[in-house]
Amino acid sequence: MILDLHLHTSWHSSDSNLSPLDLIQEARRLGLNGVVVTEHDYGWDRLRARELAEAHEFVFLRGMEVSTDLGHILVYGLEEYVSGIQRAEKLRQVVDDAGGIMIAAHPFRRAFTADFRHGKEPMPQNLIAAAQRPIFDLLDGIEVCNGGSADRENKLAMEVCAVRGLAATGGSDAHSELGIGCYATQFDDPIRTEADVIAAMKQRRCRAVVLQRTETGMYYESSAQAAKFQDLAGWPV
Numbered sequence: 245m246i247l248d249l250h251l252h253t254s255w256h257s258s259d260s261n262l263s264p265l266d267l268i269q270e271a272r273r274l275g276l277n278g279v280v281v282t283e284h285d286y287g288w289d290r291l292r293a294r295e296l297a298e299a300h301e302f303v304f305l306r307g308m309e310v311s312t313d314l315g316h317i318l319v320y321g322l323e324e325y326v327s328g329i330q331r332a333e334k335l336r337q338v339v340d341d342a343g344g345i346m347i348a349a350h351p352f353r354r355a356f357t358a359d360f361r362h363g364k365e366p367m368p369q370n371l372i373a374a375a376q377r378p379i380f381d382l383l384d385g386i387e388v389c390n391g392g393s394a395d396r397e398n399k400l401a402m403e404v405c406a407v408r409g410l411a412a413t414g415g416s417d418a419h420s421e422l423g424i425g426c427y428a429t430q431f432d433d434p435i436r437t438e439a440d441v442i443a444a445m446k447q448r449r450c451r452a453v454v455l456q457r458t459e460t461g462m463y464y465e466s467s468a469q470a471a472k473f474q475d476l477a478g479w480p481v
């Protein structure tokens with residue numbers, strides 16, 4: 245199954261103009277098997293999400309994108325925002341108590357510009373230094389394909405993810421219909437609930453995929469990720 249794990253809707257993200265209904269219709273048309281809405285610092289009401297899922301017979305799940313002192317972190321398994329989780333270490337405790345998981349969202353966005361700062365660190369100079377950034381000690385996985393990031397930034401995330409041996413996910417980070425599903429996550433097992441997502445990530449039974457958009461929908465090609473990123477310069481080790 246292929247799900248887009250990183251999406252913002254107009255219901256709960258002020259920077260999005262994508263309604264949940266349009267999201268479901270477009271995701272279905274494109275051929276995705278499900279979506280996870282990850283609003284900024286807000287967890288969807290469980291019943292509302294379930295109503296939408298049942299009304300449209302589509303896998304519609306909830307996560308959250310938390311803004312922390314170490315950058316944006318995608319969380320799956322947290323019911324609602326908890327005071328203090330803007331500190332990533334506190335977020336880790338809260339997520340552990342809830343049995344959830346934490347994935348770094350677009351960890352190298354703007355990595356090649358002067359304003360790259362997550363926390364107080366400047367841009368690392370090589371792969372090992374990048375992989376040692378404190379945020380990666382707190383994570384279960386890394387979003388290695390993010391629709392709002394440049395190819396080179398995603399490639400850095402892939403390399404660090406491989407060094408750290410974390411789960412690798414993909415998500416469009418779409419805030420409108422444009423871009424839904426450009427990157428997504430392929431799961432080896434059926435996904436029906438947030439618990440299924442969490443279990444699959446813990447077992448590393450998922451991977452980031454690049455999807456190609458056609459007039460009739462999206463299609464998945466197993467070599468697309470390798471082809472897209474192989475010619476980009478990597479980091480010095």
Ligand SMILES: [Zn+2]
Pocket residue numbers: 309316349350
């Ligand atoms: Zn973000």
Ligand SMILES: [Zn+2]
Pocket residue numbers: 250252309349417
């Ligand atoms: Zn986002």
